[in-house]
Amino acid sequence: MFSLFSLVKNYSIINRNILLRHNCFVTIRSFSNTNTFYIEEKNKITHKDQKDVISPALYAFAARMHLNFSDPKILLQAVTHKSFSDTNLSPNKRFKELGKCAIELYITEYFHMKFPLLHTNYLEKIVNIYNGIGTLSTFGSEIGLKYVMRWSESTDLYISSAIEDQSGSTDENNVLYESRKISNKIGYVMAQAVQAIVGALYLDKGPNSARKFVQDYLLSRDLDIQQVYDVKTPKKDLSALMRRLGREPPISRLLFEAGRLTKEPIFVIGVYSDTEKLAEGFGSNLKMAEFRAAKNALVNYYFKEIKDFTLPSAIDTHQKQMSYIPTKVCDTPAS
Known part of the structure; x- marks a missing residue:
């Protein structure tokens, strides 16, 4: 009887030790460096707010393109399209409108000084080539802009982009034509992002930085402009x-x-x-x-170039002495 009692007692102690060890493994939780934390009373996992985080890809893009903004969030806003809703930042529309005007200004200035005898209607065609959606979207694809910009693909975005390109025209035929013309939605968004980056540079770093960006990356492209004639x-x-x-x-x-x-x-x-x-x-x-x-x-x-033409300086454009011949008003072909 005594031996049987001892056996039962020892067996109970073993079970109790096993149970205690098992409870220890259950109650001990390792520390985690993830962005989640455990709420015991609600028994669920909640994610921290991950909006507007500067990704490593965007940091690398800024370093590669030499974009030294005073705040990294400025570049993040510049690559955020109005279709992207998961953000606390404003879309890049304000930057885009300013950048579009700045690009057109600097390109017009460059070719008007390079070909001072070119009449205005063909000068406008050349500016449209360098400032066009196709050129800007191609440039955006080459620099990897599609990997860092934030946007949401939708049918409404596609139609609204076509309407914007028609300067507010709501004619159904024009919208359908532009929808066929712009075969890739992401290309249109990339072109707007390029314009927004130039606008952001103009506001944050000044017009000289915006001018330098246009000269280094857009005016340096080799395009046969004589074909427009x-x-x-x-x-x-x-x-x-x-x-x-x-x-x-x-x-x-x-x-x-x-x-x-x-x-x-x-x-x-x-x-x-x-x-x-x-x-x-x-x-x-x-x-x-x-x-x-x-x-x-x-x-x-x-298309005769002035002999001593040099690229306009981003610092002293108006102070530099150049042989500049302004185009006469309405100096257009006979037709």
Whole structure:
């Protein structure tokens, strides 16, 4: 009887020790460095507020693009589209509007000083090429902007973007046309983010920083701007230009020909004003060669660069001495 009582007693002690050890493992909780904490009375896990946190990708983007804002939240706001709702920051619309105007100003200034004889309608086309949605979205994709900007893809965003591009037009046909034209929604958002970054630089760091950004990243792009000169009547325009300049009317002269009676003839035409040769053009017939010669003469005149042109300084643009020839008002082709 005594041995049986001892066995039961020992067995109870063992069970009690096992139970105590088990309770110890249950009650002990390790410390965690995550962003969650345990609420025992409610028996659930609650997440801390993670809104508007500067991600490592955004820090890397700022360092790569040399964007040294006074507050990192300025850049975060610049890459936040109005469609993104999980934020306490304002969207980048204010930055975008200012940046759009600043980009257009600096690009217009650059090409107006580089090609002072170019008439205004083609100057506007060149500015639109460098300031267009396609160019800015391509640039944004190249610098990895799509990985750091915050936006929400939706149908309403797509339609509203098309309406904004039409300057407030609500015509249904225009909206549908622009919706087909802008094939990628993220491209439109990236273009707006580029404009917002320039606007943020203008407000936070001053106009010189915004100008430098446009010069370094947008004006340095190699685009064939002479392709925008799609003049329809070059002979008429060249005659009007010579008349405005007080010079002799242009005359076409055959300089070279080969294979007139073959399937592939070649003609070279020269355009002269008195004894001065303005340009040359070639073609498979005389009419084509004369058309190209007159167009080349116009290109040589309007896209003539001033000899001592240099890139406008971001510090002393207005104080720098340059050979600047302003364009006359309404100096446009005859057409």
